[in-house]
Amino acid sequence: MPQRKPRISFEYFPPKTAEGKERLLNETTPALNALEPEFFSVTYGAGGTTRDSTLGVVSSIHDAGIAVAPHLSFGGDDEAAIGGLLDTYRELGVRRLVALRGDTPSGMGGSAQLVYASELVAFIRERTGDHFHIEVAAYPEIHPEAESYDRDILFLKGKLDAGADSAITQYFFNVEAYFYFLDQCQAAGIDKPIHAGIMPIINFANLLRFSRNCGAEIPRWICQRMEGYGDDQESVRNFGIEVVTQLCQTLLDSGAPGIHFYTMNQVEPTRTIYNNLGL
Ligand code: FAD
Secondary structure: OOOOOEEEEEOOOOOHHHHHHHHHHHHHHHHHOOOOOOOEOOOOHHHHOOOHHHHHHHHHHHHHOEEEEEEOOOOOOOOHHHHHHHHHHHHHEEEEEEEEOOOOOOOOOOOOOOOOHHHHHHHHHHOOOOOOOOEEEEOOOOOOOOOOOOHHHHHHHHHHHOOOOEEEEOOOOOOOHHHHHHHHHHOOOOOOOOOEEOOOOOOOHHHHHHHHHHHHOOHHHHHHHHHOOOOOOHHHHHHHHHHHHHHHHHHHHOOOOOOEEEOOOOOHHHHHHHHOOOO
């Protein structure tokens, strides 16, 4: 029987500089688009801090005839502002969104009231009907603020029941955590696809720091190996590619519906990992 092609997507963040945006649009995007992803997605800064730059990158990718999904959260905005942004995306012809609660931007003291993603999904459906395919976030190693494992899955179900079509996970390196999570989701009555979010290892020190905040575990054996390489960047890069290729291969062999690469706006190592998989 011919094998179903897994869904592949690539995530960007909006660059801070004009040169960064130019490179992203004119070099990175053509190179990654040659791999025929289903779509690119563009993150939305905590608290709406990248509202204009996210829209700018999304418009440019969309104008190039490439499917693109803006990430969106209420941040500090009201319904009129978010409704206006939704109208803009709809008028542009964008057909996909990633709907999130988001976090409080650092430096704001964490006191702002955040709107749960399920409420944003309901708002999008109420305002725009079936226009958008809506993705939401899922956490195989469980969201750091979750009350419990089961409650986090219940709230994921809430987002999907509110009208989201599918989910993309936080990145992980423990493949068992993902498949156990899928089983638990299924047992909770979730029948929509949960795509694996994968972080190619680019800068290990940054990855360690970021993982502490977002609740993704880096297995001890990976840390030990990376630390052992010290400043030997070539070994760090090769080992990172080997580990992430193996992870993706296991995911695809075991039936993951697709992979969403957190590209960090770089062609490599995402392209090498993709090519290693023989997709
Ligand atoms: P929610 O689904 O609303 O859940 C947040 C927390 O609240 C969880 O602990 C959940 O268990 C709990 N919860 C949910 N509903 C309820 C309820 N009714 N009562 C009590 N507790 C509840 N962040 C950005 O700022 N910008 C981005 O572009 C971005 N993109 C992302 C893309 C992906 C694929 C992923 C996985 C994450 C992304 N994030 C982004 C990070 C995300 O915003 C944070 O992890 C945030 O803390 C949670 O967002 P959420 O949409 O998962 O929230």
